[in-house]
Amino acid sequence: MRKAKTWLPGFLLVLPSMILVGLFVYWLIAKNVFTSLQRSTNFVTDKVVNPGGYHNYTQLLGSGDYQHALMNLLVLTVVFMVGTMVMGLLWAVLLEKGVGAEGVFRSVYLFPMAVSFIAAGVVWRWLLSPAQGDGAIGLNQLFIKLHLDGLQSSWWSSPSRFSMAAMAIPAIWQLSGYVMALFLAGFRGISEDQREAARIDGASEWKIYRHVLFPQLSPIALSALIILGHMSMKMFDLIYVIAGPNSYKAAVPTTMMWTQLFAQSNPQAAAVNATILLIIVAVVVVPYLVTTSRSERSR
Template sequence: MARRWRRWLPGLLLVSPSIIAIGLFVYGLIFWNTRVAVSGKHDEITPYGFDKGRNFVDLWSQPSWPGAVQNALVFTVAFVGGALALGAFLAFLMDKGIRAEASLRAIYLFPMAVSFIASGVVWRWLMNPAPPQRAVGLNQLFGKVGLDALANSWWQHPTWGMAAMALPAIWQMSGYVMALYLAGFRAVPEELREAARVDGASEWKVYRHVVFPRLRPVTLSALIILGHISLKVFDLIMAISGKQIITYVPAVATYVEIFDRHDPANGATIATYLLLAVALLVVPYLVWSVRAERTR
């Protein structure tokens, strides 16, 4: 036993600061947030007290909350689907060996180095919903090239406004998805592709039946990463539209409840819902990853 402790102790001491920091600033704050969420502290004066979890039910009776959930779902579907499709397409072009691949790869990856705040400021101008006589950004560009029919109100559109809001996020993260898929493409042995071609498979069938089935782990990883980003998106929404009801999402609702309405309990309740939504994505993926490692 003493020998084991001598062997473990240096490593344990080395990682103990990280363990303490994670325990305090991650799990400790999760515990505190949950405590506030199940309390009746709906102002800055009322003391903390257990309210039997009524906040989680009462939140759905607020007029703005169901719309925030719907907006988050629309944004998630548009963002995840668009980033996966565009990233896979760019990776396919790279895998086919287009010219200047290294330069294009750097160009596609560059937006990921920009923060959502910075890109949101630029896209706020690009997607300005001003009328035709005062059009700027993309609407002005469409007018100058004779494509006035494409000019629209973008994120202010009552039906697909949140899908338009996903455009900056798709532009920013599709390069990252491209890198994931490109690594997956390059990991497929060339012998498998050649064997399929010898058997008479067309290039499309080679990708459909040989390459893409081997990219399922890559797709799952990209889906989890993009999904949790979309569920807790805040800075991009605030940079483009601010705290407007038409682009209200749970992360913005948390900010409004805590800092504008001074309701810590409701804000913590929304944050708990976000934590559970992210956990529904991440936890099954972690379980699958552990099981996949054990079967190797």
């Protein structure tokens, strides 16, 4: 242990941030958990709304509305993650060997990242508007113009259980460029000698990707998956703008939390919902953070 005299100034420099993060992250999480365990009654009819304790959790987890929202979240997350990873990797593969005007392609693919979900959502609400045939606007109208009438869809408001897949389209549009940038940097970090060696051994281009390049990108792929996964769990703005906060069809836990808090004036249920969401995200993120932190210390 070094002498306190050496490290103390460093500690003091971080102290304000420690207090702020402690208060605004950890203390507020604790308060939210506390709210989620409270009993509440309707103040007009005196009927019990939330029985209190863990019953609040079993009540929400057992409700059909919440299970519907979780199902939607699952569909959204799977389609979003697969779509974004595939698109991002494809773009990176197309660009990685260096093509003319690479910078232009990269900038275009990445530009949606700079736009807010709200701004993107407003355009995509128009693009994904459900009307078909004569009154169709957005993509449906474009399909009619291209004589591809069969492709028309009511998108996220179609009766299918998997209609949330359509909500993933704008999200894929926004984030594929990010995944491309990560993979592109990864490809460029692999020395050319390795490809050269494989080529001399007679490996085909596909084999080089499959056995030499892709395995070395797996740490990047893992980071990307975790970032995308946690973004998907938290996705709110896009759905709020495209479907509206009170849409049952497109409900996910985050929009449902808004409805619970404001439309139903039920902060306890909203707090339960938010706590479960935090737990889901933590299950994904904490192991990642802990292993990253360990591997760093051992270096």
